[in-house]
Amino acid sequence: MIILNKHQLITERFPNGETKVKDFDQWIKADNLLEFTYQEDGDLIRLFFVKKRLEEAGASCKLWIRYMPYSRMDRKIEGDLFTLKYVAAFINSLQFDKVYVIEPHSETTLTLLENSVAIYPALDWLPKLMEKLKFSDNDRIVFPDKGAAARYLNSGYEDACVFEKQRNPQTGRIEAMKLKTGNIVKGAKCIIVDDLCSAGGTFLWAGKILKEMGASEIYLLVTHCEPRVFKGALLEEDSPIDLVFTTDSMMNTTHPKLNYINLTTESYV
Numbered sequence: 001m002i003i004l005n006k007h008q009l010i011t012e013r014f015p016n017g018e019t020k021v022k023d024f025d026q027w028i029k030a031d032n033l034l035e036f037t038y039q040e041d042g043d044l045i046r047l048f049f050v051k052k053r054l055e056e057a058g059a060s061c062k063l064w065i066r067y068m069p070y071s072r073m074d075r076k077i078e079g080d081l082f083t084l085k086y087v088a089a090f091i092n093s094l095q096f097d098k099v100y101v102i103e104p105h106s107e108t109t110l111t112l113l114e115n116s117v118a119i120y121p122a123l124d125w126l127p128k129l130m131e132k133l134k135f136s137d138n139d140r141i142v143f144p145d146k147g148a149a150a151r152y153l154n155s156g157y158e159d160a161c162v163f164e165k166q167r168n169p170q171t172g173r174i175e176a177m178k179l180k181t182g183n184i185v186k187g188a189k190c191i192i193v194d195d196l197c198s199a200g201g202t203f204l205w206a207g208k209i210l211k212e213m214g215a216s217e218i219y220l221l222v223t224h225c226e227p228r229v230f231k232g233a234l235l236e237e238d239s240p241i242d243l244v245f246t247t248d249s250m251m252n253t254t255h256p257k258l259n260y261i262n263l264t265t266e267s268y269v
C-alpha cells in the first residue's frame with residue numbers, strides 16, 4: 001500500500017498482472033511524504049513508479065517505511081543472496097531526502113539505507129504501557145532473545161530479564177529457550193518487548209517459561225505482526241500471553257486479545 005500525503009493511491013492490476021496507478025498527479029505537492037507498506041514484492045515496483053513520477057514533477061520526497069522488506073535477511077549466508085542489501089540499494093537508488101524506518105530489526109538496515117532514521121514504536125510505547133498496567137518494582141520487562149536485548153537494553157531497561165533462544169536454522173522452529181539474565185518474583189506482571197511477531201513461537205516459549213516461574217500476567221508488546229505467518233495460538237484462551245499490543249504496520253486483523261497502538265507520521269516527521 002502506498003499513501004502519498006495522506007491519500008491512499010489507487011493501484012490496480014491489468015489482467016496480465018502489470019500495475020496501473022490511477023489519478024496520481026492531483027496528490028503531488030512540492031514536498032511530499034510517501035508512506036510505504038510492504039505486503040508483497042510488487043509493492044517495490046509501485047514505489048519505484050511513484051518516486052519516478054515525483055522526480056519528473058520536480059517534487060521532493062521523504063519516505064516512511066512501515067516495515068522494511070527483507071530486514072530479517074540482515075547477514076550474508078554462504079551461497080545465499082544477501083537480499084536486504086539489494087533492497088536497500090534499490091531504495092537508495094530512488095534518492096529520497098530522508099527515509100524513516102519503523103523498527104528495522106537490526107542496525108544493518110540503517111547502515112545500508114542512506115539518509116535513514118529509525119523509529120521504535122514499541123520502545124516509545126513501553127512507559128505508557130507500564131503506567132497503564134500499574135507496574136511495580138516486582139514487575140518485569142522481558143527481552144526474548146539477544147537481538148531484542150541488543151536493540152533495547154541500553155534504553156533505560158538494564159534490569160530487564162533476557163532470554164536465550166535456539167532456533168533450528170533449517171526449520172525455523174525454536175528448539176530451546178531459557179532465562180539468561182534476571183529473575184521473576186512470584187505474581188510479577190511481565191511485558192515481553194520485541195520488534196516483530198512472526199509465527200509467535202518465541203513468545204509462546206517465553207510466556208510459558210515465565211508462567212512456570214510464577215509470573216501472573218504476561219503482555220506482549222511488538223511493533224510488527226506478520227499477517228501471513230501469525231498463528232492464532234498466541235491469542236487462544238490457553239495461551240500464556242494475556243494481551244498483545246502492536247501497531248498496524250502490517251496486520252489489521254481484529255481480535256479481543258489484540259490491541260493496536262496508533263502509529264502516526266505526525267508524531268515523528
Ligand SMILES: O=P(O)(O)OC[C@H]1O[C@@H](O)[C@H](O)[C@@H]1O
Nearest residue numbers: 194196197198199200201202
Ligand atoms: O518467534 P517468531 O514470532 O516466529 O519470530 C519472531 C522473533 O524472531 C526474530 O527474528 C524477531 O526479532 C523475534 O524475536
